[in-house]
Amino acid sequence: MRRTLLSTGERMQTTMIKRYVLLFIVTSGFWLTMASAGASSENNISADERCPVCGMFVAKYEAWMTRIRAGETSDFFFDGVKDMMAFYQNPAAYNGPERSAFREIRVKDYYSLEWLDGRRAFYVIGSDVYGPMGHELIPFASRAAAESFLTDHHGRGILSFDEITVEIVEELRAGSRMKK
Numbered sequence: 001m002r003r004t005l006l007s008t009g010e011r012m013q014t015t016m017i018k019r020y021v022l023l024f025i026v027t028s029g030f031w032l033t034m035a036s037a038g039a040s041s042e043n044n045i046s047a048d049e050r051c052p053v054c055g056m057f058v059a060k061y062e063a064w065m066t067r068i069r070a071g072e073t074s075d076f077f078f079d080g081v082k083d084m085m086a087f088y089q090n091p092a093a094y095n096g097p098e099r100s101a102f103r104e105i106r107v108k109d110y111y112s113l114e115w116l117d118g119r120r121a122f123y124v125i126g127s128d129v130y131g132p133m134g135h136e137l138i139p140f141a142s143r144a145a146a147e148s149f150l151t152d153h154h155g156r157g158i159l160s161f162d163e164i165t166v167e168i169v170e171e172l173r174a175g176s177r178m179k180k
Contacts, residue, residue: 067104067105076096122141
């Protein structure tokens, strides 16, 4: 076995390089952890969290998850847009607060699964894509994405948040209720 002897300066330089590499790895891991925690914090809900409209376990359907925040800390999670809209349109029917307390309405873009402001999203109705409870309003961040989806999945139309009426939600929910 052949050993090479390093000078004191070379040993110090090697030690410093190892320390910098270790510091880089630890720092990178920390920032990656922080970034992923921030990005997924809206998804971090209890496995026992139920949709207040239909009673389904919401965490099982992360891609379809929607949320209404009332006040500073009250979050209501749903297994899809149509149940969120049923709650939004008549919160008293589901033991919710007054609509004036709703601070945020969040939905996920169908393609990217990124959270977005539900009041600014575009929704495709009547497509061949079904959510956890059947027919669903499919949300998109842009009108162009909604139009592409509409064509590809034989949708009936594109609606803004304010165009989603009680009648539309009831039509979508017909035959798919789990609880009253």
